[in-house]
Amino acid sequence: MIYKILKTLIKKKNIKFKFFYKLMELIVLGKIESTQIASILTALSIKKENSAEIAATAKVINDFKKLNLIKNINLIDLVGTGSDNFNYFNISTASSFVVAASRAIKVVKHGSKSISSYSGSLDLLNVLGINLNFKKKEFIKCIKNIGIIFFILNSKYKKKIKQIRIDIHIPTIFNILGPLNNPIQPLKQLVGVYDKRLLNLIAKAFMKLGSIKTLVIHSKEGLDEISLKNSTYISELNKGKIKNYLIHPKNFFMKTKLLNFIKIKNVLQSLDIIINSINGNFCLAFEIILLNSGTALYVSGIVNNINNGIDLAKYILFSGKVFKKLKELVFFTKNLRKGYNG
Numbered sequence: 044m045i046y047k048i049l050k051t052l053i054k055k056k057n058i059k060f061k062f063f064y065k066l067m068e069l070i071v072l073g074k075i076e077s078t079q080i081a082s083i084l085t086a087l088s089i090k091k092e093n094s095a096e097i098a099a100t101a102k103v104i105n106d107f108k109k110l111n112l113i114k115n116i117n118l119i120d121l122v123g124t125g126s127d128n129f130n131y132f133n134i135s136t137a138s139s140f141v142v143a144a145s146r147a148i149k150v151v152k153h154g155s156k157s158i159s160s161y162s163g164s165l166d167l168l169n170v171l172g173i174n175l176n177f178k179k180k181e182f183i184k185c186i187k188n189i190g191i192i193f194f195i196l197n198s199k200y201k202k203k204i205k206q207i208r209i210d211i212h213i214p215t216i217f218n219i220l221g222p223l224n225n226p227i228q229p230l231k232q233l234v235g236v237y238d239k240r241l242l243n244l245i246a247k248a249f250m251k252l253g254s255i256k257t258l259v260i261h262s263k264e265g266l267d268e269i270s271l272k273n274s275t276y277i278s279e280l281n282k283g284k285i286k287n288y289l290i291h292p293k294n295f296f297m298k299t300k301l302l303n304f305i306k307i308k309n310v311l312q313s314l315d316i317i318i319n320s321i322n323g324n325f326c327l328a329f330e331i332i333l334l335n336s337g338t339a340l341y342v343s344g345i346v347n348n349i350n351n352g353i354d355l356a357k358y359i360l361f362s363g364k365v366f367k368k369l370k371e372l373v374f375f376t377k378n379l380r381k382g383y384n385g
Contacts, residue, residue: 045069045079052086060251063099071107073203081207084215092216094247100216101223102252108226116186117148119343121335122222123235123267131305132313132328134268134335135235136164136193140321141336141356143191144364148343150191153225166310167317168193171369174376181379189371223248230255233339235267239276246278246285256281258342269334271300271327295353297334300327321365333357 048058048066058066066083069075075083087096119142121135136152143150152164168175175194177185186192208215219241222234234257236245242259249257257280262270269275274291292299305328307313320329337353346352359365 045075045083049079049083049086052083052090055090057090057093058096060095060099063096064103067100067103070204071103077203077207080204081211084207084217085211085213088213088215092219092244094244094251097216097219097223097244098248098251101220101248104220104224105226105228105252117231117343118151118227118229119148119231119233119339120151120153120222120225120229121233121339122152122225124219124221124237124241129266129302130307131266131268131302132307132316133164133167134331135233136167137317137321137328137332138233138336138339139191140365140368141332141359142339142343143189144359144362144368145340145343145345145355146190147345148231149186151186151225151227151229152191152193153195153227164193165195167313170310170314171373172377173373174379177379185372185375189368189375191368191372219245223252228252231342231344232257233335233342234259236261237265237267242276242278243285243287246280250280250283250285254280256342256344258338260338266302268331269338270302271297271331271334272302273299290349292334295334295337295350297330300330302327302331305331318366321360321369323361323363329360333360336360 044062045066048062051058070080070083121139121142123135139150139152142148165175173193177192177194182192182194204217208217219236222232222245230253232249232254234245234249236242236259239261242261245259246257259278259280260269260275261267262275263273264270269290271292274289276287276289278285278287305316307316316328320326320332333353333356337356338349340346340352340355341349346355
């Protein structure tokens, strides 16, 4: 099977979901030699991955580390692929606290340490002193009582694949899987991608994985967030249908602005910008959090359009509820071993 699939990839032909799932399952389980994995990843990269191959790979990894912790709870993830190389503050992390502060939907963010920027979401949380080492009961208690959780799961298969990716030194399918690999598998997502080519691919992959509503976003200047500087491309998955459109800040009565003032050089700068903004201080960072969190509130189903989402986000930010939500999470995770009951 391995060599047949490899020959198909070399001919630049796509692989069906079920066959690619079996192939990636063998890779994740460590039943394929490193040289074979390198050849497959290289051939796939040259061919360019399609949505079925992306979805199959994501499903294998999700099945491998699936957490059957939460059932019948309305959940959303705000996440980006990274690799846009803009080095802005943690926009999606800040926006996540706004969404959680609405108390109408719960946020589950599966993150990683910084690879391509000065401050990954988990770098920021570590500085805040937020404990990310959850046991099953603690995980459930946190999401139910606090309404937001950040976590990271390290899998053994990653070490082998990571070394192969370093050795072949080219972008592979694993560079774009991050947003699809939340093991809690929420059915709603706001997902930023670093390449316009990925918009429809990721939306279709989420559809194959069973998501109800997903907005995949990419700004004209290349940002994996919704931008205040330019228009933003959107692929929207909603109940099995995908539509593509552009949004612009002027659609929401906001002026276009240069974003140089929200660039950072370290995680402490990101923290300073976020704390200032979520305390209701109107500034450039406040506006871009407003735009992104308002869009996430639309994805959540709380409101029926982005304009209404922005209005709700503005109320939440000025109310002080966002900073309070941040403090609740810090307090909860610092007192996990002390019997905190919410």
